Amino acid sequence: MASTLSKTSRSSTLKNRNTNPGEVVTLDMVARLAGVSPSTVSRILNGTAVVHAEKTKAVNDAIVKLGFTPNPMARGLAGGRSLSIGVITQAIDSPYYGITMRGIEDELNPSGYSSLYVSGHWNTKTESSCVDMLLSRRVDGIIVLTGRIPDTVLKSCAKKIPVVVTGRSLKASRLLSLTFDSIEGGRLATQHLIELGHRDIACITGNMKHPDAIDRLQGYQQALASACISNDPALVVTGDFTEESGLKAVKKLLSSGRTFTAIFASNDQMALGAALGLHQHGLKVPKDVSLVGFDDLPAATYTLPPLTTIHVSAYELGRLAGSSMLDLIDNRVPVGELPSPKLIPRESSAFLKSR
Amino acid sequence: MASTLSKTSRSSTLKNRNTNPGEVVTLDMVARLAGVSPSTVSRILNGTAVVHAEKTKAVNDAIVKLGFTPNPMARGLAGGRSLSIGVITQAIDSPYYGITMRGIEDELNPSGYSSLYVSGHWNTKTESSCVDMLLSRRVDGIIVLTGRIPDTVLKSCAKKIPVVVTGRSLKASRLLSLTFDSIEGGRLATQHLIELGHRDIACITGNMKHPDAIDRLQGYQQALASACISNDPALVVTGDFTEESGLKAVKKLLSSGRTFTAIFASNDQMALGAALGLHQHGLKVPKDVSLVGFDDLPAATYTLPPLTTIHVSAYELGRLAGSSMLDLIDNRVPVGELPSPKLIPRESSAFLKSR
DNA sequence: CTGAAAGCGCTTACAG
DNA sequence: CTGAAAGCGCTTACAG
Numbered sequence: 058m059a060s061t062l063s064k065t066s067r068s069s070t071l072k073n074r075n076t077n078p079g080e081v082v083t084l085d086m087v088a089r090l091a092g093v094s095p096s097t098v099s100r101i102l103n104g105t106a107v108v109h110a111e112k113t114k115a116v117n118d119a120i121v122k123l124g125f126t127p128n129p130m131a132r133g134l135a136g137g138r139s140l141s142i143g144v145i146t147q148a149i150d151s152p153y154y155g156i157t158m159r160g161i162e163d164e165l166n167p168s169g170y171s172s173l174y175v176s177g178h179w180n181t182k183t184e185s186s187c188v189d190m191l192l193s194r195r196v197d198g199i200i201v202l203t204g205r206i207p208d209t210v211l212k213s214c215a216k217k218i219p220v221v222v223t224g225r226s227l228k229a230s231r232l233l234s235l236t237f238d239s240i241e242g243g244r245l246a247t248q249h250l251i252e253l254g255h256r257d258i259a260c261i262t263g264n265m266k267h268p269d270a271i272d273r274l275q276g277y278q279q280a281l282a283s284a285c286i287s288n289d290p291a292l293v294v295t296g297d298f299t300e301e302s303g304l305k306a307v308k309k310l311l312s313s314g315r316t317f318t319a320i321f322a323s324n325d326q327m328a329l330g331a332a333l334g335l336h337q338h339g340l341k342v343p344k345d346v347s348l349v350g351f352d353d354l355p356a357a358t359y360t361l362p363p364l365t366t367i368h369v370s371a372y373e374l375g376r377l378a379g380s381s382m383l384d385l386i387d388n389r390v391p392v393g394e395l396p397s398p399k400l401i402p403r404e405s406s407a408f409l410k411s412r
Numbered sequence: 413m414a415s416t417l418s419k420t421s422r423s424s425t426l427k428n429r430n431t432n433p434g435e436v437v438t439l440d441m442v443a444r445l446a447g448v449s450p451s452t453v454s455r456i457l458n459g460t461a462v463v464h465a466e467k468t469k470a471v472n473d474a475i476v477k478l479g480f481t482p483n484p485m486a487r488g489l490a491g492g493r494s495l496s497i498g499v500i501t502q503a504i505d506s507p508y509y510g511i512t513m514r515g516i517e518d519e520l521n522p523s524g525y526s527s528l529y530v531s532g533h534w535n536t537k538t539e540s541s542c543v544d545m546l547l548s549r550r551v552d553g554i555i556v557l558t559g560r561i562p563d564t565v566l567k568s569c570a571k572k573i574p575v576v577v578t579g580r581s582l583k584a585s586r587l588l589s590l591t592f593d594s595i596e597g598g599r600l601a602t603q604h605l606i607e608l609g610h611r612d613i614a615c616i617t618g619n620m621k622h623p624d625a626i627d628r629l630q631g632y633q634q635a636l637a638s639a640c641i642s643n644d645p646a647l648v649v650t651g652d653f654t655e656e657s658g659l660k661a662v663k664k665l666l667s668s669g670r671t672f673t674a675i676f677a678s679n680d681q682m683a684l685g686a687a688l689g690l691h692q693h694g695l696k697v698p699k700d701v702s703l704v705g706f707d708d709l710p711a712a713t714y715t716l717p718p719l720t721t722i723h724v725s726a727y728e729l730g731r732l733a734g735s736s737m738l739d740l741i742d743n744r745v746p747v748g749e750l751p752s753p754k755l756i757p758r759e760s761s762a763f764l765k766s767r
Numbered sequence: 768c769t770g771a772a773a774g775c776g777c778t779t780a781c782a783g
Numbered sequence: 784c785t786g787a788a789a790g791c792g793c794t795t796a797c798a799g
Contacts (some may be wrong), residue, residue: 081548081792083791083792083793084792084793084794085792085793093769093770094769094770094771095770095792095793095794096769096770096771096772096794096795097768097769097770098793099793099794099795100768100769100794100795102793103794105794105795106768106769107768108768108769109768109769112768112769126544126545126548127792127793128489128548128549128550128791128792128793129548129549130485130488130489130494130548130549130550130791130792130793131489131775131791131792131793131794132792132793132794133485133775133793134483134485134486134489134774134775134776134777134791134792134793134794135774135775135792135793135794135795136774136775136793136794136795137793137794137795139485148514149510149513149514149517149529150507150510150511150513150514151510152505152507152510155504155505155506155507155510156505158504158505159503159504159505159531162504162531171528171530171545172529173526173528174504174527174529175526176514176517189481190481190526193436193481193483193484193485194483194484194485195483195485195775300710300713300714329711329714329715330714332714332716333713333714333716333718336716336717355655356684356711356715358655358688359655359681359684359685359687359688359715360684360711360714360715360716361687361688361691361715361716362691363688436776438775438776438777439776439777439778440776440777448785448786449785449786449787450776450777450778450786451778451779451785451786451787452784452785452786453777454777454778454779455778455779455784455785457777458778460778460779461784461785462784463784463785464784464785467784467785482776482777483775483776483777485775485776485777486775486776486777486778486791487776487777487778488777488791489775489776489777489778489790489791489792489793490776490777490778490779490790490791491777491778491779491790491791492777492778492779550791
């Protein structure tokens, strides 16, 4: 079309690509413009073979001129890299893993990869079918954020494509496990409370099907043992990592008759629920009860009183998962390490007052 | 079945599936088993034409027997539906839109669609390139969760595939806008405070580039006007929807010298930040200052004191966005409506006490 | 180093 | 109603 005069506004629609008929630029068009074969363009794109500098230049020029972007679907179909990584998360709105996903993106996107999120909802079957779905979409690798998918499924999956999994510790070729030292975290939290003079420390655990929950409880017990405080089962109540379960747990604790001056909640969400429960019973944190969480969610900073908690960087977990995946894909050995858990003292824990 | 040795050596030493030999079941295999042509299988799969009941049965049996799942990438490439919907969110870890994404999934997944999330990070350019990326991945539609992508881009995009966008109100063919009545919400929040006897009501706005922020402020102003309270600019301070900006806003308010007994924060995150700021200055909510948020995030229930806020269901927004997208794809007219904002009185707002 | 060709798994005109 | 064929956009042995 000849240049049409627009009024005064030179609104340049994004589709103002360098004059070509078809809406979509294909590799073939690049090849034609550069005067080489499609194979050559592909090779240059993928660094699959050494190509004459001249041709390389011609191709790159053509790519820029046409604004060419390879079609990931075609790539995937043809057997090359689809440049997408499947991420199995449990819920797309998880406060904790949301941050991990962000870390994954920040690591993957600059390398041209995008992530395909699917939610397993803590359901073994759903998670397994997520794997199938991702495989059918030809992802180049799968990152599994905890969940309940059987180890065996993970291992057999790793035979096909690289796998990075968090919250477990299984080993296999092309399969990397990334996990924080939850025992240490649980220990730190409890020890902090002990150092503040508390001896009647309750523990709200996570869902005991999860290694994390088991480890955090174990850390709690170890800390007690180190301080020669006997472990009273009446002080341990099971939650499931949700706010609501924290609330319920506190109510149960409160109605049990067993007194306590501090609570270690196995994650921040349960700690928030616990804080609400305490509030409903007219108890003040930390005046009446000290409270320590686990995770250090953004909410921990902005709750009142700000929550003392164990920092295990969800973001770093994501970054490391992402970069390790890239390593596995390129046949490098991932070397990164997760930072160790750190206590973040805020205002929800205080010295035990004699009363 | 006899083990078919293909001449072209496609080494696959790993076969776990019990029911079928090949690793991946293709449409061709189904066709062969059912004794029909691939075209027919495709047609049955897509309901693209009427097929003899006999053949249909044979095909469906074969599908079940082989455990066949169509490959979305091949589908997309071939020009059919890719069964994936692109979702442009601003940040994958957004507390509010996370819930919306869940609503989208809950609506889309049962219909066999999966969502492809990309983050725009409130950046016009990034968001626009997200669109390109999604188009290149052959999504069947795009859902845009607010953001700053120009309306024009959205409109031109809608010429190619269906678009659903939240937080705006533009109209076009195959383009649906979904937005809560933020003016009403702002009005409700402010009116609630007025009814509690407050007259010096501060407002922390969102980023004023966003319609939502503008509308909520307008609702605030309307409520004041209705109550014949003059609008004092000193009481209005600009935030950007983050907790931190809420914190800063309160500090600014506090140091301005202008007294106030209540705050309407344009979203819960800023309300949480404001609550922290108040706490840091030794002010109690609601004793010294009443506080009302907007959104009704899960955190609003579990913060102390529980936050009075305006409920605009992020989840319903997602469901509606998802179902509307399905409607658009199938050339139906979306009819659903978003629920109107509701005041959720909790403990952060109270009657003004004479002091 | 670099084409030509076959093929990834599916869909859609095109002819019966 | 239903095949055969061409093609979506790319990659990868296979031969020069």
